[in-house]
Each structure stands twice: as structure tokens, then as C-alpha cells.
Amino acid sequence: MSRTAIFIVALSSIEACTSIQLVSRYDENIDKQTQELQKSLDRHLTSLRFSSDDALKYEANQKFYTDVLSDINAIGVRASAIYKNKLTIQQLELAEQNLAWLVLLNKRCIDGALSIEQKEKVKSNGVDLSMDCKTENGATKNEPNRGGQKLKRAFIEPVRNMFNQNLGAIMALELAKKRGDGNDEESSK
Structure with missing residues (x-):
């Protein structure tokens, strides 16, 4: 065998053993937890x-918002522990920001669209x-005792659509990872 042929065979063997991972692999727990949160x-x-109308008051929804934040944080901790999972982490950060915006709306802490500073x-x-x-958390002005404020039905x-889109993007990303990792039945079809 010529040196060129040996070199090509050796290079092919090395190439077959290496792979480049651009994003994380599919994580069933993130997928399931995101579905449950959605x-x-x-x-x-x-x-x-x-x-x-009483159910629209912030104080009636505060525990639910706390639970949602805890769920987002739990998914985020898991996502952060996974190699090359930046896209999922970014979507979870957006979900947390959207929750903050919803809380501000429910307490009627903002007068309009959030400014860049907010x-x-x-x-x-x-x-x-x-x-x-609290202005430090994006409110237009500091105001105490906002628990009785009601979320406007128009919002x-x-x-709901914003959260469905945001959490749907996380689920779509996880499913794309699943199709791409070659270890499931769908990728062999």
C-alpha cells in the first residue's frame, strides 16, 4: 500500500472517531419539565x-407566580449543568423576564411598554x-401594597400566547436535539 493510501485510511479512521458538538444533547427531563410548566x-x-374579579388580584396569584419562578429556576439549574446548552438557557432567561413582566402587569407597576432601562x-x-x-425591579415608580391590584383581562x-411561544421554543429545541442525536427511532426513519 502506498503512503498516500495509508495516510487516507488513517485520516478516515481519525475522522470517523471525532465529532463536533455544537449544541447540547436532548434532555428528557428538561423537555418534560418544560411541558409541565407550559x-x-x-x-x-x-x-x-x-x-x-377576586381571582385577578395579585395577592390571589402570588403563590402561583412563586411556583412558576421555582419551576423556571429548577429547569435552569438542570440546563446549566449540561454542556453546550446556551440556547435553552437563553430561552429560560426569557421565560423568567416574561414572568417578571406579568407580575409587574398584575400589580399594575408599569404605565406602558417597558423602557430599555426598565x-x-x-x-x-x-x-x-x-x-x-419597586423601580429596581422594573416598576415605573415605587408603590407599596399592590396586592389588591387586578390583572386586566385584556392582557x-x-x-398566555407569549408563554406558549416561549416555552414552545424550548420544547422545539429539545425535540430538534432529540432528532439530531441519532439515538432514537425517529432519526433512523
Whole structure:
């Protein structure tokens, strides 16, 4: 065998043993936890559309928002532990920012669209689950005792759609990873 042929065979062997991983592999737990979170949010927001006015008060939703934040954090911890999982982490950060925005809406802490400065405060300081409006968390102004404020019904459907799109993107990414890792039945079809 010539040297060129030996070199080509050796190079092919080395090439066959190496792979480049651009994104993380599919994680069934992230997929399932995200599906559960999406169902929970969708169920809650759908029920608010037809609920009594008392159910629209921030104080009536505070525990639910706390649970949602805990779920996002739990998924985020798992996602952060996985190699090359930046895209999923970014989507989870967006979900947390969307939750912060929903909380601000429910407490009526904002007068209109968030300014760039308010968005930065939401991004850096996270969700404010207290009963108060705080400018450090993106509120237009500091105001105490906002628990009795009601979420406007007109906001519910756009917020529900926003979360469905955001969490749907995480699920779509996980499914794309699943199809791409070659270890499932779908990738062999």
C-alpha cells in the first residue's frame, strides 16, 4: 500500500472517531419539565379569563407566580449543568423576564411598554414577588401594597400566547436535539 493510501485510511479512521458538538444533547427531563410548566401556565391563565374579579388580584396569584419562578429556576439549574446548552438557557432567561413582566402587569407597576432601562432592571434583578412596586425591579415608580391590584383581562390572552411561544421554543429545541442525536427511532426513519 502506498503512503498516500495509508495516510487516507488513517485520516478516515481519525475522522470517523471525532465529532463536533455544537449544541447540547436532548434532555428528557428538561423537555418534560418544560411541558409541565407550559401546561400549568396555560391552565392558570385560561382559567383567569373566566374567573371572578377576586381571582385577578395579585395577592390571589402570588403563590402561583412563586411556583412558576421555582419551576423556571429548577429547569435552569438542570440546563446549566449540561454542556453546550446556551440556547435553552437563553430561552429560560426569557421565560423568567416574561414572568417578571406579568407580575409587574398584575400589580399594575408599569404605565406602558417597558423602557430599555426598565428591561435591564428586570433582567438583572429578576422577578419581584413582593406586594410592592419597586423601580429596581422594573416598576415605573415605587408603590407599596399592590396586592389588591387586578390583572386586566385584556392582557391574559397575549401573555398566555407569549408563554406558549416561549416555552414552545424550548420544547422545539429539545425535540430538534432529540432528532439530531441519532439515538432514537425517529432519526433512523
